[in-house]
Structures are given as C-alpha cells and as structure tokens.
Amino acid sequence: MERSAICALTDKVAAKMQHLGNETGIKEECPISIISMDTWEWAQGVGLYGLYKYYRETGKTEVRDFLVSWFEGNLARGLPEKNVNTMCPMLTLSFIAEETGREDFLALCREWAQWIMDRMPRTEDQGLQHIVSGVANDGQLWDDTLFMTVLFLARAGKLFGREDYLAESVRQFLVHIKYLTDRKTGLWFHGWTFQGRHHFAEALWARGNCWYTAGVVDYLDIAEQLDSGVKWFLLDALQAQAAALERLQHEGGMWHTLLDDPNSYVETSATAGFAYGILKAVRLGYLESRFLEVGKKAAEAVIREIGEDGTVENVSYGTGMGATLDAYRNIPLCPMTYGQALPILMLTEVLKLAE
Numbered sequence: 001m002e003r004s005a006i007c008a009l010t011d012k013v014a015a016k017m018q019h020l021g022n023e024t025g026i027k028e029e030c031p032i033s034i035i036s037m038d039t040w041e042w043a044q045g046v047g048l049y050g051l052y053k054y055y056r057e058t059g060k061t062e063v064r065d066f067l068v069s070w071f072e073g074n075l076a077r078g079l080p081e082k083n084v085n086t087m088c089p090m091l092t093l094s095f096i097a098e099e100t101g102r103e104d105f106l107a108l109c110r111e112w113a114q115w116i117m118d119r120m121p122r123t124e125d126q127g128l129q130h131i132v133s134g135v136a137n138d139g140q141l142w143d144d145t146l147f148m149t150v151l152f153l154a155r156a157g158k159l160f161g162r163e164d165y166l167a168e169s170v171r172q173f174l175v176h177i178k179y180l181t182d183r184k185t186g187l188w189f190h191g192w193t194f195q196g197r198h199h200f201a202e203a204l205w206a207r208g209n210c211w212y213t214a215g216v217v218d219y220l221d222i223a224e225q226l227d228s229g230v231k232w233f234l235l236d237a238l239q240a241q242a243a244a245l246e247r248l249q250h251e252g253g254m255w256h257t258l259l260d261d262p263n264s265y266v267e268t269s270a271t272a273g274f275a276y277g278i279l280k281a282v283r284l285g286y287l288e289s290r291f292l293e294v295g296k297k298a299a300e301a302v303i304r305e306i307g308e309d310g311t312v313e314n315v316s317y318g319t320g321m322g323a324t325l326d327a328y329r330n331i332p333l334c335p336m337t338y339g340q341a342l343p344i345l346m347l348t349e350v351l352k353l354a355e
Contacts, residue, residue, distance in 0.1 A: 001303075001354065002354060003351060003354040003355070006347055006350055006354055007058060007351070009303070009347065010347045011310075012306070012309070012310030013310045013312060013340050013343055013347070014050075014051060014054060014063065014340070014344055015310055016309060016310035016311050016312075016335075017037060017047050017051075017310075017340035017341060017344075018037055018051075018066060019037070020035065020036065020037050020335060020337055020340065021035070021036055022035045022036065023335070024335070026317060026332060026334050029317075029318065029320070030132075030133060030318060031133045031134045032080055032086075034318045034336065034337070035334070035335075035336060035337065037070075037337055038073075039074075040074045040080055040086060040089055041080070041085055041086060041088070041133065042084075042085035042088040042144070042338075043318065043336060043338045044088075044089060044337050045085075045087075045088025045090075045091065045092065045148065046088060046147075046337065046338040046341045046342065047337035047338060047340060048067060048070065048091075048092040048093075048341075049088075049091055049092045049341065049345070050340070050341030050342065050343075050344035050345050051063050051066065051341070051344065052064075052067060052092045052095055052096070053344070053345055053348050054344050054347070055067070057348045057351055058351075064096070064099075067092060067096055068096060068100065071089075071096065071105065074089075075104070080133060081133070082119075082120075083120075083131045083132050083133060084120075084128065084129075084130050084142075084144070084145050084148050084149045085132045085133060085144075085148055086133065087112060087116070087148055087149040087152055088147075088148040088149070088152070090108075090109060090112050090113075090152045091151050091152040091155055093105055093108065093109060094109050094152060094155045094156060094159055097109055097159070098159055109156055109159065110156070110160065112152075112156075113152070113156035113157075113160070113165060116128070116149060116152075116153050116168075117153075117164070117165065117168060120149075121136070121138075123139050123140070123141055123194050124139070124194045125175050125178070126171065127141045127172065127175040127176065127179070128141075128145050128149060128150070128172055129141075130142040130144065130191070135320075137321070138195065139193050139194040139195040140191055140192070140194075140195075140321070141180060141191060141193075142190065142191045142208070142321065143176065143180050143188045143189070143190060143191070143208040143209065143211055143212060144208060144211050145172070146172065146173060146176055146211060146212060146215050146216075147211040147214065147215040148211075150169050150172045150173065150215075150219070151169075151215055151218060151219055151222065153165050153168060153169045153172075154166055154169035154219060154222045157169065157223075158223070158224075166223055169219070169223065170226070170227075170230055173219070173230075174230075174233070177233075177234075177237050179192040180192055180199075181237065181240075182202075182204060185204065185244045185260070186237075186240030186241050186243060186244045187204045187241055187244050187245075187259055187260075188204070188208060188209050188212055188241070189202060189204065190203045190204075190208045190321060190322070191321045200321055200322065200323060201322045201324050201325050201327065201328070202325075203258060203322055203325060203328050204258060205257065205259070205319065205322075205328055206256065206257050206258070206259050206267055206270030206274075207267065207269055207270040207273065207316065207319065208319075209241065209245075209259060209270070209274075210269075210270045210271075210272075210274050210277065210342070211273070212237070212238070212241065212277075213238065213241060213242070213245075213276075213277030213281075214273040214274075214276045214277040214342070214345065215277075216234055216235075216237070216238050216277070217238075217277050217280045217281050217284065217286065218280075219234070220234070220284075220286075235286050238286060238287070239286075239287060242278060242287055242291055244259070245259070245274055245278070245294065246291065246294050248260065249294060249297065249298070250266050252266065253271070253297040253298050253299075253300055253301030253302075254266035254267065254268065254271045254298065254302075255267065255270055255271050255298075257270065257316055257328055257329070257331070258325060258328050258329065261325070261329070264328065264329045265314070265329075265333070267314060267315065267316050268301075268302055268305045268313065268314045268343070269312070269316065269339045269342045271298050271302050272298075272302045272342035272343040272345070272346040273342045273345070273346075274298055275295050275298035275299045275302060275349070276342065276345040276346040276349055278291050278294055278295035278298070279292070279296070279299065279346070279349040279352075279353070280349050282295060283352060295349075296353070299347075299349075299350050302343050302346060303343075306343065310340075311335050311340075312335065312340050312343050313335070314333055315333060315334065315335060315336050315338075315339030316331045316332070316333055317331055317332050318336070319331050
C-alpha cells in the first residue's frame with residue numbers, strides 16, 4: 001500500500017474509534033464501560049495511545065486536539081479510582097503534558113505515578129498486584145499490567161527525572177517475566193497467583209501475550225539509558241516469544257485467541273499487537289530480518305478485517321482471568337476501542353515500511 005492509502009485507512013479506523021458506542025448491545029462486565037470512547041479505563045487508554053502515536057507519525061494536529069479535549073472532558077467529569085487499568089490513559093497524558101506544558105496535566109501525572117510507588121498493592125516479590133475496577137485480585141500478576149501501568153511509570157520517570165520510577169519499572173518487567181513465562185514455549189501465561197501458586201487455566205492467551213510484544217519495544221524507547229544486561233534480557237524474552245509466534249501463525253496471517261489451540265478463533269486485536277511489535281522490533285534490529293514476513297503477513301490479515309466504515313472486526317471483548325480454557329474460547333466478539341487502537345499502532349509501522 002502507498003503511504004496515502006495507509007493514512008486514509010488509519011483515518012477511518014481512528015474516526016470510528018472516536019465515536020465508538022455499544023452498537024452490538026453486548027452486556028458490559030466492567031463497572032466502567034470499555035466500549036464507549038467517553039469513559040476512563042484501560043481500553044480507552046490503549047485507544048488514546050494509538051491516536052497519539054499516529055499524531056506523532058503524521059503531525060495531524062486535529063488528532064492532538066482530540067486528545068487534549070478528551071482529557072479535559074474527563075477531568076471535568078471526575079476521574080475513577082486508581083488501579084492497574086485506569087492507569088492506562090496516563091501514558092498518553094504524560095506525552096501531552098510534556099508537549100503542552102500544562103501544569104494541571106503534569107500534576108496529575110506526578111500524583112498517579114507516586115501512587116504506584118507508594119500505594120498500589122503488591123504481591124510477593126514486590127510485583128504490582130493486578131487490582132482493577134471492582135476487583136482486588138489479591139496476590140495476582142497479569143501480563144496486562146506491563147502495558148497498562150508500567151509503561152506509564154517508566155515514562156513518568158523519564159519526564160520527571162525520577163530514577164526510582166525507572167528502577168521500579170525494570171523490577172516489574174523482570175518479576176513478570178519470572179512468573180509468567182512458559183519455559184516450554186517462550187510464550188506467556190495470562191496470569192499467576194501466589195495464593196495457590198499456579199497459572200490458573202495455563203492459558204497462552206493471545207492478547208495477553210501481545211501486551212509484551214507491543215509493550216517492550218516501546219518500553220525500550222522510553223527507558224533509553226537502560227542497563228545493557230537488562231535490555232538483553234528483555235529482548236531474549238521477546239525473541240523467544242517471536243519464535244513461538246512464527247511457528248503458531250495461522251496460514252491466513254492471524255493468531256488464535258489461545259495461541260496453541262487451533263480450535264479457538266483467530267483474533268484481530270492480538271494479531272495487530274503482534275504485528276506492531278514484530279515490525280518495530282525488526283526495524284530496530286531487535287529481531288532477525290526473517291520476522292519481517294511474519295509481521296507483514298499479520299498486518300495484511302488485520303487490514304482485511306477493517307470494514308468500509310473503519311470498524312475492526314473479529315475483536316474479542318475484554319477478558320478477565322479465566323479459570324478454564326473454555327472461558328477464553330467463549331469470549332464474544334465485538335468492536336472495541338483497543339480493537340481499533342492496536343491496528344492504528346500497527347499501521348504506524350506499516351507507514352514506515354512505505355517510506
């Protein structure tokens with residue numbers, strides 16, 4: 001695709017996300033909507049980040065203006081309680097705060113980052129407990145946490161010159177790798193609990209895995225002065241994951257929602273997250289050039305799932321920790337903000353291929 005066509009496609013996906021509603025009428029499980037773009041939760045946080053990356057790639061000021069307006073509106077309405085998932089919009093706010101110099105935005109970033117350090121519940125080994133809206137999840141580590149909270153903590157460390165924030169972000173990546181990596185495959189389990197010390201259903205869930213693939217490449221951008229040994233360790237985990245993804249990629253370019261279960265459905269948002277992380281990792285030399293074809297094949301599959309009105313199809317609804325593998329197989333499909341955003345992230349890398 002030519003650059004102009006990629007931009008036009010991204011504009012459609014972004015416009016649809018900005019006005020997304022619950023047209024399918026699916027019953028929401030989260031106390032705060034993760035479908036509507038108007039509310040403050042993790043799904044909207046991923047959406048904002050996708051838009052910000054697109055703005056940075058294209059310089060379209062109308063996208064930046066939407067982001068500023070979104071934060072102003074939510075600040076006026078009042079913010080939800082702090083937790084792993086409601087932390088996600090703060091990543092984008094940290095960039096907008098720096099760019100605009102607005103003290104109200106900067107103050108909010110300082111407050112929420114310090115809350116992570118001082119008050120966010122911890123598990124054994126000082127992992128960030130995956131506390132979410134309405135559920136404490138005592139003693140639990142989830143792979144989602146790195147993208148939803150730890151990226152922002154590292155970003156706040158860079159923004160405010162706080163080495164302790166950056167050091168804590170390193171610890172969280174290492175703790176989550178320690179407890180969530182499946183040593184047999186190189187993939188990640190969705191979660192670990194210290195209460196019983198097990199991986200729940202031992203689900204190698206696709207979107208959960210993509211939070212590492214997409215997140216670690218951006219984390220390395222944020223934590224520029226990272227110790228070389230730590231960087232190598234994080235990239236070793238990425239390389240092991242990518243090798244498994246290469247083996248498990250469906251012939252059509254997507255991945256199954258349970259990566260090792262060909263009877264589970266193929267899922268678009270995870271595929272977009274994998275495509276983004278793999279394409280960026282190849283571009284930066286983190287992965288061997290052979291993975292370029294894996295990423296391009298995935299990107300082409302995601303593009304085929306984008307409708308005429310910009311709706312990204314075959315996206316699974318928000319997925320809590322499953323006690324059985326069937327819990328993952330039975331998650332319904334519907335348009336979601338992150339289902340729009342992860343393809344936007346992916347398209348920013350496809351744009352670079354078109355340069």
